[in-house]
Amino acid sequence: MAGALADGTTTSVALTQAHLDRIAAVDGAVHAFLHVDAEGALAQAAASDERRSAGSPLHLLDGVPIAVKDVLVTEGLPTTCGSKILEGWIPPYDATVVARLKAAGLPILGKTNMDEFAMGSSTEHSAYGPTHNPWDLDRIPGGSGGGSAAAVASYEAPLALGTDTGGSIRQPGAVTGTVGVKPTYGGVSRYGLVALANSLDQVGPVTRTVLDSALLHELIGGHDPRDSTSADVPLPDLVGAARRGADGDLSGLKVGVIRELAGDGWQPGVMARFTESVDLLVGMGAEVVEVSCPTFVHALATYYLILPAEASSNLAKFDAMRYGLRVLPEGVASPSAEDVMRATRDAGFGDEVKRRIILGTYALSSGYYDAYYGQAQKVRTLITRDFEAAFAQADVLLSPTAPTTAFKLGEKLDDPLSMYLNDLATIPANLSGVPGISVPSGLADEDGLPAGIQILAPALADDRVYRVGAALEAALLDAWGGPLLDKAPDLEGTL
Amino acid sequence: MADALVDYDDVLAAYDPALGLEVHVELNTHTKMFCGCPAVFGGEPNTQTCPTCLGLPGAMPVVNGKAVESAIRIGLALNCDIAEWCRFARKNYFYPDMPKNFQTSQYDEPIAFDGYMDVDVDGEIVRVEIERAHMEEDTGKSLHVGGSTGRIQGADYSLVDYNRAGIPLIEIVTRPILGAGAKAPDVARAYVAQLRELIVALGVSEARMDQGNLRADVNLSLSPKGSGVLGTRTETKNVNSYRSVERAAHYEMRRHAAILNDGGSILQETRHWQEGSGTTTSGREKSDADDYRYFPEPDLVPVAPSREWVDELRGTLPENPTVKRARLQAEWGFTDLEMRDTVGAGAFGLVEATVAEGCAPQAARKWWLTELARRANESGVDIADLGVSPAQVAAVQALVDAGTVNDKLARQVFDGLLAGEGTPEEIVAARGLAIVSDEGALGAAVDKAIEANPDVAQKIRDGKHAAAGALIGAVMKEMRGQADAGRVRELVLERLS
Ligand SMILES: [Zn+2]
Numbered sequence: 001m002a003g004a005l006a007d008g009t010t011t012s013v014a015l016t017q018a019h020l021d022r023i024a025a026v027d028g029a030v031h032a033f034l035h036v037d038a039e040g041a042l043a044q045a046a047a048s049d050e051r052r053s054a055g056s057p058l059h060l061l062d063g064v065p066i067a068v069k070d071v072l073v074t075e076g077l078p079t080t081c082g083s084k085i086l087e088g089w090i091p092p093y094d095a096t097v098v099a100r101l102k103a104a105g106l107p108i109l110g111k112t113n114m115d116e117f118a119m120g121s122s123t124e125h126s127a128y129g130p131t132h133n134p135w136d137l138d139r140i141p142g143g144s145g146g147g148s149a150a151a152v153a154s155y156e157a158p159l160a161l162g163t164d165t166g167g168s169i170r171q172p173g174a175v176t177g178t179v180g181v182k183p184t185y186g187g188v189s190r191y192g193l194v195a196l197a198n199s200l201d202q203v204g205p206v207t208r209t210v211l212d213s214a215l216l217h218e219l220i221g222g223h224d225p226r227d228s229t230s231a232d233v234p235l236p237d238l239v240g241a242a243r244r245g246a247d248g249d250l251s252g253l254k255v256g257v258i259r260e261l262a263g264d265g266w267q268p269g270v271m272a273r274f275t276e277s278v279d280l281l282v283g284m285g286a287e288v289v290e291v292s293c294p295t296f297v298h299a300l301a302t303y304y305l306i307l308p309a310e311a312s313s314n315l316a317k318f319d320a321m322r323y324g325l326r327v328l329p330e331g332v333a334s335p336s337a338e339d340v341m342r343a344t345r346d347a348g349f350g351d352e353v354k355r356r357i358i359l360g361t362y363a364l365s366s367g368y369y370d371a372y373y374g375q376a377q378k379v380r381t382l383i384t385r386d387f388e389a390a391f392a393q394a395d396v397l398l399s400p401t402a403p404t405t406a407f408k409l410g411e412k413l414d415d416p417l418s419m420y421l422n423d424l425a426t427i428p429a430n431l432s433g434v435p436g437i438s439v440p441s442g443l444a445d446e447d448g449l450p451a452g453i454q455i456l457a458p459a460l461a462d463d464r465v466y467r468v469g470a471a472l473e474a475a476l477l478d479a480w481g482g483p484l485l486d487k488a489p490d491l492e493g494t495l
Numbered sequence: 496m497a498d499a500l501v502d503y504d505d506v507l508a509a510y511d512p513a514l515g516l517e518v519h520v521e522l523n524t525h526t527k528m529f530c531g532c533p534a535v536f537g538g539e540p541n542t543q544t545c546p547t548c549l550g551l552p553g554a555m556p557v558v559n560g561k562a563v564e565s566a567i568r569i570g571l572a573l574n575c576d577i578a579e580w581c582r583f584a585r586k587n588y589f590y591p592d593m594p595k596n597f598q599t600s601q602y603d604e605p606i607a608f609d610g611y612m613d614v615d616v617d618g619e620i621v622r623v624e625i626e627r628a629h630m631e632e633d634t635g636k637s638l639h640v641g642g643s644t645g646r647i648q649g650a651d652y653s654l655v656d657y658n659r660a661g662i663p664l665i666e667i668v669t670r671p672i673l674g675a676g677a678k679a680p681d682v683a684r685a686y687v688a689q690l691r692e693l694i695v696a697l698g699v700s701e702a703r704m705d706q707g708n709l710r711a712d713v714n715l716s717l718s719p720k721g722s723g724v725l726g727t728r729t730e731t732k733n734v735n736s737y738r739s740v741e742r743a744a745h746y747e748m749r750r751h752a753a754i755l756n757d758g759g760s761i762l763q764e765t766r767h768w769q770e771g772s773g774t775t776t777s778g779r780e781k782s783d784a785d786d787y788r789y790f791p792e793p794d795l796v797p798v799a800p801s802r803e804w805v806d807e808l809r810g811t812l813p814e815n816p817t818v819k820r821a822r823l824q825a826e827w828g829f830t831d832l833e834m835r836d837t838v839g840a841g842a843f844g845l846v847e848a849t850v851a852e853g854c855a856p857q858a859a860r861k862w863w864l865t866e867l868a869r870r871a872n873e874s875g876v877d878i879a880d881l882g883v884s885p886a887q888v889a890a891v892q893a894l895v896d897a898g899t900v901n902d903k904l905a906r907q908v909f910d911g912l913l914a915g916e917g918t919p920e921e922i923v924a925a926r927g928l929a930i931v932s933d934e935g936a937l938g939a940a941v942d943k944a945i946e947a948n949p950d951v952a953q954k955i956r957d958g959k960h961a962a963a964g965a966l967i968g969a970v971m972k973e974m975r976g977q978a979d980a981g982r983v984r985e986l987v988l989e990r991l992s
Pocket of ligand 1: 527530531532543544545546547548549661
């Protein structure tokens with residue numbers, strides 16, 4: 001697309017309009033978007049075309065439209081985080097990553113659907129209704145960033161931004177056949193990302209190809225003085241790494257397969273695609289070793305203590321006083337501030353959010369802090385040590401991204417614990433801050449649905465995931481004879 | 496309630512007081528604790544705000560390095576250890592003025608800890624141990640509109656101004672001060688006064704108590720005499736003058752004793768100081784079970800001041816107040832009693848500043864401790880807040896030295912200063928206060944006095960010069976005090992010799 005813009009085959013306005021048309025045609029069925037800004041996107045596109053015809057120096061992605069997860073604040077555009085409590089709130093400022101998109105000239109198509117406040121693995125917990133997986137509209141698109149992944153998979157947007165707290169970019173990527181990257185913690189600014197769990201959250205790209213992700217990652221990444229946790233070091237050469245990887249030479253590279261994240265109980269079709277992918281890497285010269293990360297079995301429990309603890313504190317600001325929803329309690333003549341707060345939070349927060357607020361409040365409360373939050377922080381340290389030991393044996397670590405392909409909408413809604421298992425393989429990276437990518441690995445034989453492979457690298461070595469991801473992508477492209485998304489059903493034809 | 500108080504001597508016969516002080520100091524950094532908004536007093540409501548200090552979704556804090564520097568200098572001046580590594584924590588609670596519904600503060604990892612300050616209490620040095628000094632952010636301010644009291648009860652609606660939200664604060668917490676006995680209120684007052692002097696000397700805060708730059712919470716408990724067991728404490732919040740700190744401690748001791756004598760128990764609560772009645776009233780009930788769910792602020796990287804930096808900052812500290820006091824007492828030639836009175840009146844820094852403006856030390860002491868202390872007492876404010884500056888006092892004394900006014904006229908100059916009538920020179924001119932030494936006018940007045948008092952005149956002619964006083968008095972009366980008394984005496988003796 002960037003190429004077609006550069007050589008004048010198309011214009012940004014045409015490209016943006018084409019995506020808006022596609023949204024108009026299919027989003028009624030997919031529901032990837034919560035808010036579409038056709039006017040704003042076309043204006044940005046026209047400005048881009050003007051810059052291009054004036055011969056100004058342009059970013060490679062200038063004029064390529066993008067969709068943004070609704071957890072990132074956008075000046076003048078509604079930002080709801082998939083929650084009723086923020087219905088109608090229009091932020092007065094842009095997240096740093098959004099400001100960088102605008103500065104580089106990417107028209108913003110709109111805001112994508114998500115699990116409320118990014119809590120969930122299926123985008124069924126959005127207060128505005130679920131997103132549907134373009135591969136099978138009865139199935140979930142993954143979560144919490146199902147909207148961004150579905151928008152890219154359904155050709156409603158060529159690029160999207162997601163956020164990954166426990167796998168919310170990678171897991172939807174895997175189940176929709178898209179590429180999703182969780183950068184190193186601190187590698188991309190979180191300023192303007194409405195925090196779910198501050199120590200775990202990370203903004204990252206959702207795209208159709210590894211190279212697109214590298215381009216987008218380089219655009220949004222790098223130090224931001226407004227985020228004190230952002231790393232003040234230069235980003236590695238991600239685009240270069242993706243291009244080198246696509247050449248297909250991986251000789252001298254050691255890849256580690258994580259024993260605890262690939263085995264019994266995982267869907268056989270997912271495992272089969274994973275094993276083939278590993279074989280392809282060996283074919284390109286990589287050496288495979290098996291590594292063990294014994295503490296990863298505790299990652300899920302650790303995550304579900306730290307996340308709700310931080311979330312319970314972050315969500316305290318949604319109190320009906322300053323922005324968003326305000327509900328007056330029924331049958332109370334002159335309600336107190338507390339009455340209004342109670343009624344608003346009751347009406348404004350969904351069940352999953354309430355569940356986690358209660359859990360987090362409990363985990364932090366005095367008398368339980370040491371047993372829960374404190375203990376979780378200790379296990380977190382052990383998980384980081386496991387990573388260090390594994391990275392001493394291998395340059396990158398591999399696992400399937402998610403244990404299964406997309407399940408049916410509603411199937412696990414009443415069983416939060418089984419829902420949580422979807423993020424089993426992705427959570428350790430968030431707990432340790434290391435970067436990871438999910439690359440499509442093919443379709444599972446049982447159901448013909450996409451599966452993904454996860455490639456993890458040490459912190460700040462994001463270039464490695466692009467190099468290996470691009471190599472694998474190139475090899476698979478050859479094997480499939482074209483992009484995996486070409487095998488997806490023709491949505492417009494089926495509607 | 497006042498009638499139920501126990502006589503102070505009876506309190507001390509039965510109980511030992513334990514005192515604790517928590518002082519909040521608002522730093523004078525240019526910007527707020529976690530954002531770049533200006534941190535200045537006043538301003539139209541909500542004009543000094545941004546997504547971060549408004550706590551908008553997505554906004555993130557960044558620590559103000561200058562505030563950390565001030566915190567370290569305060570810590571060093573209080574003889575504290577400075578943490579090599581510390582973090583901010585979230586203190587989670589709901590409060591209408593607090594945009595995030597948590598306060599970013601420090602919990603178990605304060606920047607400074609384990610210090611002390613030697614406090615001069617009427618000439619006796621009392622060592623007050625400092626438990627910690629930590630950094631935090633201020634909250635916004637509510638204005639309750641409607642209703643008659645300006646309080647939230649009965650108000651139609653409330654407005655919140657977030658200009659103050661995020662202003663850097665340092666909270667300095669003492670360990671329990673035991674064994675002060677009857678002097679507990681004096682220790683409280685002297686500690687706050689000396690701490691404020693130190694803060695001013697450090698230049699880290701305006702430290703104006705009347706504007707809330709420096710606010711003291713007075714914690715007090717009583718235990719049965721000799722038992723050594725700490726009793727239940729009350730925390731009297733935001734006391735805003737030295738005098739009130741002393742009075743609040745005094746009042747709480749008598750109030751606690753009244754309850755304990757009746758066999759009651761003290762409720763652990765915050766209390767509000769009522770300046771007018773000199774009493775405290777019940778605030779929020781507080782228990783040890785208050786659960787703030789502290790945890791380290793994940794959006795901020797730890798603060799790890801290098802030892803080189805800390806040493807460098809140590810080099811910027813002002814002279815130790817106790818040492819300085821001894822040095823200045825010698826320089827000024829004050830007696831121990833004069834020095835003690837000066838410090839006790841909270842006038843030490845004022846006298847120092849006045850001397851620095853070129854005033855003789857004894858004159859500076861005289862004005863602050865007599866004339867100005869009296870006026871402050873009448874208006875119920877600290878002399879520092881009276882509205883007269885050291886430079887003005889020095890200027891008034893300069894007029895006395897020049898013979899333009901005498902002490903009595905100088906008092907009228909102070910009236911003019913307090914009424915905002917301009918500089919001392921302008922007041923002298925406008926009020927016509929200058930001493931008359933014009934020979935013609937004086938001579939005429941003297942002749943008039945001699946004529947009116949022939950008996951006295953005769954006595955003087957007979958050599959009884961001591962009688963001249965009566966004539967001088969008459970002349971002064973005639974000239975409304977504005978005559979040069981020495982010259983009048985000369986003229987009287989000249990004419991009657
Ligand atoms: Zn601000």
